Amino acid sequence: MKQILLILDHEENRRLLAQWLEPHYRVLAGDAQVLLADNFDLCILDATALNRLWQQVESRKARERPLFLPFLVVISQRHGHLITGLRRQCVDELIASPVEKMELVVRLDNLLHIRQLSLELEAVNTRLHKNLQRMKDDESGGRHLQFQLLPENHKHIGPYEFSHRLITSAYLSGDFVDYFSIDNRHLGFYMADVSGHGVSSAFVTVLLKSYMARYLEDHREGRDSAILRPGEILDRLNHKLLGGHLDKYMTMFFGVLGLDDNRLRYSQGGQFPFPILFDGTRADFVGIKSLPVGLFEFASYDTVELQLPPGFIMALISDGILEVLPQPRLRDKLGFLLSLISNDSTTIAALVRELALTQENSLPDDITFLMIQKRS
Template structure:
């Protein structure tokens, strides 16, 4: 299909000079319409070639605003040429019929520039529309994230509970609205206190969905437990969760600590999967890292997890932190940051103390954190009122 010709409007006084100017422009395959006044120009004109003698000085601003305009003159001394220049014409040429090739090149150039400008304006309008749509979607996503964050918090246990002589407390601070960290604690019966502490890789919605799965599976497994062999339950849970995460195919893994405190024996049965930092047990001012190691949950098929345990003295504090705490500690190496965490834990009698020592005494959401950050503390049995 042939491309339509650009329509060039020529404004000049009727006569042989106007006819010659129109013929000069038309030699390059351009369509030309010649008129005596700007008001006579038809619609669809792409550019105007106006003789300085045919347009009053007062009409130049309106014409240049309406259409790109080239001005032609028979002499540089034309009195109204400066008025046209001041009004914003594209360019001007003297003796156009003698410089026809130059005039046609100027016309082609102006037409190309105008097409580019039109395309730029269309792109800008399209971008503004897309930005408005994006802002709307972002606002909706933010509301969804905030709602999801509220639901996730509802799944957490009530803070500061004393269960069977053991006080449980935590601080939960998502990176934004949703967190990949999760925890829970409650009595299985009058003898056993179950708790777990999870840190799912990444943060945001996909990691938060894994915490929902963890909550669901934990509730199911608790209902299925027959009350026998509590020492085997943590390791079995981790193996089952490892299989469930691999079966989902979502590419998420987690570090996890699962513990069961035998309140009668004052003994902790536990298992772990790549927990970092390791849980810290504080007794009489001395900090001890719980023993054991295990593979991350959700990475390796058929992974086996250790069955571990330790006695709990009458007075103890057990601290568990997600790896986001490492971003808040001084030190150039992991070992130096872990040593710093031990010192801060040793100097903290309460959860509020540790938050203050780590400069974490802020309201979640008011200040950006480098990562999801969660701290859990269990104290007993002589610290039940601490």
């Protein structure tokens, strides 16, 4: 039952109004100062009571916000001059005295209906806030798991040093990198950028990690050596993503380094910008035009071989970098990226500083760096 607070200085009007309301509402009357701090759904005052208590009324409404707490003033012609300025602003309805019962019924119904809607909206907002917090907690756990799947940073495998950095635009990332020993003669590395952002894209990166781990295990157990043929791996991943009906695709660069001959075998699935290779003298892009992985059934992927210089830096940067560079033309952006990889001491940390990238900045897309360095 809705609760109506009566604060009328005119005792007879208060008694009659309470008598009329009591069959339909719980009527509260008594010490106005105390009752204004209590729970109620609507308050009816007369002009003299409002003139005396308007500051307490305004304070009570302020404490209730964003909920709607209605105040209705019964006003006689004699006291009309009292309801002006701030006093008028703190009430929601005025009704003339003597009061027509049908008009009062309509006014009360309207005000109480708005009050009920505000309560329901607040309940929905509370549930939404709890659900959003739960989602944020889930994303926090997912982010922790996803980052645990990343390889050790500044890892040395044979003569090569691998480092990486992910700067995410959302709590969960669609970018992923990995590098690992395949056997005593080969090591592998890849960068992938899954379409979209958030949970669904991060899920695909976990799937990718699982697929690659399976191909690696198949090689080590002597069942299948496809992990040494990057083009074949991208073909398989293309069919996996299409067959899974995930509505996701990815760009990917997968490379296999030969420890004996410093030779790179790689395949590329739509990765752009191309990897940058610095040979100690100049930097150039390395790569071939190709289709993303998981987008077209007819896509095929070649394995390309490249003899690497005795000492080099290879830098892979995801396409999110292109959205934050200030140059207006793509050609200029790519030229600027080449200029960044210009000496043997280049590091990811130096690139991040040069580009003024921080996790605190709002980014339109994930930006990921993978760097391989071999000293001559």
